[in-house]
Amino acid sequence: xxxxxxxxxxxxxxxxxxxxxxxxxxxxxxxxxxxxxxxxxxxxxxxxxxxxxxxxxxxxxxxxxxxxxxxxxxxxxxxxxxxxxxxxxxxxxxxxxxxxxxxxxxxxxxxxxxxxxxxxxxxxxxxxxxxxxxxxxxxxxxxxxxxxxxxxxxxxxxxxxxxxxxxxxxxxxxxxxxxxxxxxxxxxxxxxxxxxxxxxxxxxxxxxxxxxxxxxxxxxxxxxxxxxxxxxxxxxxxxxxxxxxxxxxxxxxxxxxxxxxxxxxxxxxxxxxxxxxxxxxxxxxxxxxxxxxxxxxxxxxxxxxxxxxxxxxxxxxxxxxxxxxxxxxxxxxxxxxxxxxxxxxxxxxxxxxxxxxxxxxxxxxxxxxxxxxxxxxxxxxxxxxxxxxxxxxxxxxxxxxxxxxxxxxxxxxxxxxxxxxxxxxxxxxxxxxxxxxxxxxxxxxxxxxxxxxxxxxxxxxxxxxxxxxxxxxxxxxxxxxxxxxxxxxxxxxxxxxxxxxxxxxxxxxxxxxxxxxxxxxxxxxxxxxxxxxxxxxxxxxxxxxxxxxxxxxxxxxxxxxxxxxxxxxxxxxxxxxxxxxxxxxxxxxxxxxxxxxxxxxxxxxxxxxxxxxxxxxxxxxxxxxxxxxxxxxxxxxxxxxxxxxxxxxxxxxxxxxxxxxxxxxxxxxxxxxxxxxxxxxxxxxxxxxxxxxxxxxxxxxxxxxxxxxxxxxxxxxxxxxxxxxxxxxxxxxxxxxxxxxxxxxxxxxxxxxxxxxxxxxxxx
Ligand code: ZN
Ligand code: ZN
Ligand code: FE
Numbered sequence: 001x002x003x004x005x006x007x008x009x010x011x012x013x014x015x016x017x018x019x020x021x022x023x024x025x026x027x028x029x030x031x032x033x034x035x036x037x038x039x040x041x042x043x044x045x046x047x048x049x050x051x052x053x054x055x056x057x058x059x060x061x062x063x064x065x066x067x068x069x070x071x072x073x074x075x076x077x078x079x080x081x082x083x084x085x086x087x088x089x090x091x092x093x094x095x096x097x098x099x100x101x102x103x104x105x106x107x108x109x110x111x112x113x114x115x116x117x118x119x120x121x122x123x124x125x126x127x128x129x130x131x132x133x134x135x136x137x138x139x140x141x142x143x144x145x146x147x148x149x150x151x152x153x154x155x156x157x158x159x160x161x162x163x164x165x166x167x168x169x170x171x172x173x174x175x176x177x178x179x180x181x182x183x184x185x186x187x188x189x190x191x192x193x194x195x196x197x198x199x200x201x202x203x204x205x206x207x208x209x210x211x212x213x214x215x216x217x218x219x220x221x222x223x224x225x226x227x228x229x230x231x232x233x234x235x236x237x238x239x240x241x242x243x244x245x246x247x248x249x250x251x252x253x254x255x256x257x258x259x260x261x262x263x264x265x266x267x268x269x270x271x272x273x274x275x276x277x278x279x280x281x282x283x284x285x286x287x288x289x290x291x292x293x294x295x296x297x298x299x300x301x302x303x304x305x306x307x308x309x310x311x312x313x314x315x316x317x318x319x320x321x322x323x324x325x326x327x328x329x330x331x332x333x334x335x336x337x338x339x340x341x342x343x344x345x346x347x348x349x350x351x352x353x354x355x356x357x358x359x360x361x362x363x364x365x366x367x368x369x370x371x372x373x374x375x376x377x378x379x380x381x382x383x384x385x386x387x388x389x390x391x392x393x394x395x396x397x398x399x400x401x402x403x404x405x406x407x408x409x410x411x412x413x414x415x416x417x418x419x420x421x422x423x424x425x426x427x428x429x430x431x432x433x434x435x436x437x438x439x440x441x442x443x444x445x446x447x448x449x450x451x452x453x454x455x456x457x458x459x460x461x462x463x464x465x466x467x468x469x470x471x472x473x474x475x476x477x478x479x480x481x482x483x484x485x486x487x488x489x490x491x492x493x494x495x496x497x498x499x500x501x502x503x504x505x506x507x508x509x510x511x512x513x514x515x516x517x518x519x520x521x522x523x524x525x526x527x528x529x530x531x532x533x534x535x536x537x538x539x540x541x542x543x544x545x546x547x548x549x550x551x552x553x554x555x556x557x558x559x560x561x562x563x564x565x566x567x568x569x570x571x572x573x574x575x576x577x578x579x580x581x582x583x584x585x586x587x588x589x590x591x592x593x594x595x596x597x598x599x600x601x602x603x604x605x606x607x608x609x610x611x612x613x614x615x616x617x618x619x620x621x622x623x624x625x626x627x628x629x630x631x632x633x634x635x636x637x638x639x640x641x642x643x644x645x646x647x648x649x650x651x652x653x654x655x656x657x658x659x660x661x662x663x664x665x666x667x668x669x670x671x672x673x674x675x676x677x678x679x680x681x682x683x684x685x686x687x688x689x690x691x692x693x694x695x696x697x698x699x700x701x702x703x704x705x706x707x708x709x710x711x712x713x714x715x716x717x718x719x720x721x722x723x724x725x726x727x728x729x730x731x732x733x734x735x736x737x738x739x740x741x742x743x744x745x746x747x748x749x750x751x752x753x754x755x756x757x758x759x760x761x762x763x764x
Contacts, residue, residue, distance in 0.1 A: 010040075012088035013061050015052040017068060019079035020394060022153040023110040025139030026050050027096050028181040029073050035176075037064045040091035045152035048109075048453075055088045075113060075140065075284065079397070079423070096182060109145055109153070109452060111390050112228050112370065114286035114314040116141035118179060123316050129168065134210070134317040135192045135364070139183045141284070145393060145428075146228045146370050147185055151452060155184045159365040166191035193364035195317070200357055202349045210317075213360040214324035222246050224334050224348055224356035228315060229370020229389060229428075230341035231334025231348045233355055234260075236327050240298040243330055247300055249355040251336060255622040256302035258288045258309035258372065260331040262322035270296055270328055271310045276377045285390030286314035287373040297328060306632040309374060314389070321360075333371055340431050340441040341369050368448060369441060371429050379719040383736050387415065387743060388428035393449070395423035396737050396747065399499030403757055406450075406457035406477075407749035408470035410486065410513075410742040412623060414438075416446055416470075417746035418455055419754060424496065425453060426738055426747055432623075433469045442473070461753035463489070463745070465514040482753040486513025486745070487524045488533035490708035493748030495530065498706075498733045503529045505536075505702045507689055507721075510709030510741065511551065511604030511624070520544060522602025522709070525653065525692055527700055530755030536700070537653035537692050540564075543597035544605060545590035554608035554626045555579065555618055559587035560597060561609040565661040570669050574613055603685075603711045606657060610664055610681055614674045624710065630678050631714045638679025644688040646695065653695055655688045686720040693725060707734040708748075710741030 017026070022045055030043040030052055039056035052068075054061060069078050115123070119136045122128040130136045137143065147158040155161060165173060169188050172180040180186045187193060197209035205212050213223050217234060220242040225232045233250065235242040237259045247253060261267050264282060272292035273281070280289050288309035293302060302308035311331065313319040322329060333341045334352055342348040343366040349359060374386035384391060392415075401422045408416050412432045418425045427445055431438050450456070462474035464483045474481050484492075490513075491506030506526040515521035516535065523539030543560040550556040555575065562571030572584050579587075590596050607627035611617045616633060617626030642663035647654040660681070667677050697703050705725055712718045712734060725732045738744035 010055045010088050011058055011061060012053070012055045012086040013065075013083055014086045015054065015065065015068070015081060015083045017050045017052070017078055017081050018048065020075070020077040020110050021050045022048060022151070023144040023148070023184065024075040025073045025183075026076050028139060028176060029071075029076075030068070031094060031096055031176050031181075033064060033067055033071065034094040037067075039064055040094050042091065042095045042097045044097035045154070048151055053086070053091070054094075055091055073140070075110065077394070096176075109148055109151070109393055111145050111285070111392060111394050112143050112314070113141045114284045114390065115316050115319060116284070119316065120319065123319060130188050132210075132320060133187075133189045133192070134195055134315075134320055134362070135187050136316045137183065137185050137187070138180050140179070142183070142185050143228050146366055146368050147364070148452070149367055151454075153184060158184055159367050160185045160187065162364070163187055163192050193362045195360060195362050198349070198359040198361060200353060200359075202359070205358065209360060210320055210324060213358065214321060216358055217325050217329065218327070221357040222249065222355065224352045224359045225317070225321070226345070226348070226359075226361045226366070227317070228366070229368060230343040230366055231352060232331045233334050233352070234321075234329045234331050236325070237297045237301050237330045238327050240300055243298040243300040246330060246332070246355075250332070252332075253621040254303045254305075255625070256305045256308040257330040257332045258311055259297060259301060259328045260311050260313060260318060260322055261328045262319070262326065263312065266328070267310060267312065270294060273310075274377060276381070280375055280377060280382050281310060281312050285373065286312055287375040287384075287390055290374065290376040290385070301330060304629065311372065331372075339435060339437050341371055343369055368445065369428070369430075373429075376715060378715050379722055381736065383734070383740070385713055385739050385741075386413070386429045387426065387738055392428035393425045395425050396497060397499070398422045398424055398496055398751070399501065402754040403458045404455050405459045405461060405750045405753045405757070406446075406455075406479075407461035407484075407746040407753060408463075408474045409746040409749070410463050410470060411465070411468045413739065413741055413743040414442060414470060415743050415746050416442070416449075417750050418449060418453055418457065419750040420453060420455055424747055424750055425449065426744075429743055439469055439473075442470075459753050459757055461749035463514070463749070464516075482756055484749045484752045485516055485533060486510075487515075487521055487526060487709065488528060488752060489745045489748035490740075491526055491528045491533065491706045491748065492530060492751040493738060493744040494706035494708045494733050494735055495528070496747050496751035497735060497737050500704065500706070500733065503527060503700075503702055504704040504706050505693055505696055505700070506533065506706045506708065507693070508709040509603035509707075509711035511602055511711075512600070520598060520600035520602060522600060522604055523606065523655070524601065525696060527696070527702060528706070530751055531759060535652060536696055537655070538601040539603060539606065539655045540647070540657050541599035541601050542605070542657065543591045543594070544600040544602070545587060545597040547598060550605065550608070551623075552620070554612040554620060556587060556590070557605045557609035558612035559584070560591040561606070561657065561661045562613070562665060563588055563591040565658040565665070567662050567665045570665045571613065574615070574665065574668060578618065603709070607711065609661065610678075613661075613664060614668060614677060616674070624713070627711065627714060631682070631716050633674050634678035634682055634716055635673075635675035636679055636682070636716055638676045638683070640680050641683040641687055642680055644684050644691070646688075646691060653692050655692060660684055682716045682720060686717060686724055689721045690724045690728060693730060694728065697730070703729070704731040704733070707732065708740055708744070712740040
């Protein structure tokens with residue numbers, strides 16, 4: 001290759017790159033790029049950014065600068081590059097410099113990355129020195145969020161600090177041409193973490209721990225496995241007795257278990273997968289994907305459900321184990337229902353003693369809890385239903401910058417969010433904040449995040465509900481607080497994610513949120529901007545007998561809706577096999593008493609009612625079960641829909657659900673199939689959403705619709721509502737990067753809080 005070069009004095013440039021640039025092989029990439037372009041200088045991590053000093057010709061510097069973005073490692077997210085000329089100091093080569101510590105700045109911590117193809121090859125290569133080593137990783141894969149204690153991202157500030165590198169690993173780490181060059185968690189059998197198999201008493205079991213665990217799984221045992229972000233409970237997913245026993249011990253009667261299979265080949269024979277679902281399974285995020293079942297697994301894996309969670313191994317340990325067992329494995333979080341996932345060996349031995357027969361553990365600490373993420377494929381691509389491993393804390397880019405704001409989320413499926421500059425860091429899923437362990441987990445995660453990101457929020461946003469633990473927590477932080485109405489936050493989360501300015505029509509359908517008028521809301525149409533929300537429509541208020549008790553007993557809502565729709569006699573007939581006359585008398589009476597049955601506009605409770613009327617989910621064991629069963633029972637191709645008239649009350653549009661509920665009951669009495677009725681119910685509700693949006697567009701001129709709230713985790717409703725709105729030439733948005741339910745609330749809260757603070761300061 002010949003190049004014509006003009007001899008000119010070298011120029012100097014200082015370049016700063018921000019984004020997800022630590023823990024993704026960025027410095028080695030810069031090193032190779034600088035060498036390739038014949039530049040000298042140095043690169044280092046400073047705070048959360050990468051700082052580069054380079055010297056060379058103008059042309060080479062420009063090419064280098066362009067390639068920084070265009071050729072960046074696939075897992076890096078370059079958010080901003082700044083560059084300024086400097087006086088050259090005469091570097092003789094290009095080097096990777098030690099990291100600067102204690103530098104203020106916003107750091108971006110990468111999520112944990114699923115094992116890459118190159119590491120996988122070594123893992124199963126008998127000649128490789130890491131053959132069958134369960135902690136193999138490289139700059140392209142491995143733990144990040146779960147090992148990082150503080151920033152900048154260097155081994156000494158991770159839980160790998162406890163494992164000094166052996167000479168062979170150190171050579172790779174220092175060799176710029178090696179793919180483990182500066183791979184901070186790198187390790188090998190000689191120097192890294194080791195597995196151990198413990199019996200239920202905590203005593204070590206002799207022999208190869210992995211083979212031992214595999215043998216026990218094959219024998220029907222339940223094994224607790226220490227993963228990256230905490231413990232899993234595993235058993236053979238084809239062994240009905242084992243799965244049934246796991247349900248009994250975990251006190252989880254019928255919520256589907258996630259199942260891990262060794263590779264895609266087995267996945268396609270175990271599950272019904274679309275191409276998009278296969279892609280999602282195989283992505284480096286390696287989430288749980290909700291997919292169709294083929295009836296090959298033990299019935300207790302997902303009793304009564306048509307869809308369940310599938311996943312592929314995300315770590316070398318899981319690759320080794322699934323191959324050794326060579327059967328699908330139930331892989332469920334190592335906790336008792338509703339408690340946070342266990343992370344520590346001793347903690348797990350104590351709290352999982354009654355659940356696990358043995359424990360496959362290792363000696364690397366889990367710095368942060370990290371549940372598996374749950375996703376599904378919808379119209380227009382994947383959506384996230386639970387956001388943790390592989391996603392968090394990857395920032396969500398916001399449309400504008402603003403003051404540092406913390407938000408605390410709601411009450412169920414809590415996550416918090418830190419907004420800094422133009423990015424929102426939504427914490428990994430923490431869980432339902434209704435026990436002390438969850439509150440502790442919340443505090444720990446929050447403390448760690450504010451430290452990692454080096455943020456002192458100037459404002460704390462919380463739900464308007466005064467009794468949510470997150471509201472009380474927000475008030476103890478000693479920072480000004482902002483209360484955000486629940487459904488406003490749901491819609492604002494969609495606006496934030498899709499960077500929508502101005503006003504939109506929001507459709508917020510969920511189970512419960514405290515309304516501006518102090519009532520229970522959950523089927524809301526709002527005219528929303530980032531600061532304010534005006535209620536412009538809602539579902540017809542219906543009695544909620546027993547308040548919260550109605551969530552646990554959907555029969556209550558079935559009777560309330562039946563009474564409202566003048567179908568009490570018919571409803572009694574539908575329940576005659578499961579409820580006594582006295583029970584039914586009582587439910588009917590409660591439905592008519594505002595004292596014990598405050599009205600709610602909740603769409604979630606409407607789903608409960610219809611599901612219960614059809615005999616589905618009458619005794620739910622987990623949140624949202626009746627609605628999930630109703631969706632799964634639906635024949636999406638069912639023809640016809642029920643009448644859903646619109647009404648007006650105090651200037652707001654009201655969806656009158658009486659004719660809808662009456663028709664559901666009449667169809668059922670007439671013997672129409674549950675699949676047909678459920679299909680028609682979904683069509684009807686989607687149709688009602690479109691009809692309301694049509695009228696609201698006439699009134700307000702707004703033609704952008706944001707769909708949010710936990711009810712839109714329902715793929716059938718989401719897809720049909722979105723499709724029909726798009727056909728009516730609305731612009732339609734829904735949550736994709738954060739959960740539609742309360743797991744996405746925190747993102748909406750920071751969005752609203754920032755907009756309000758801008759007004760307060762006179763910038764708005
Ligand atoms: Zn790798
Ligand atoms: Zn080593
Ligand atoms: Fe909600």
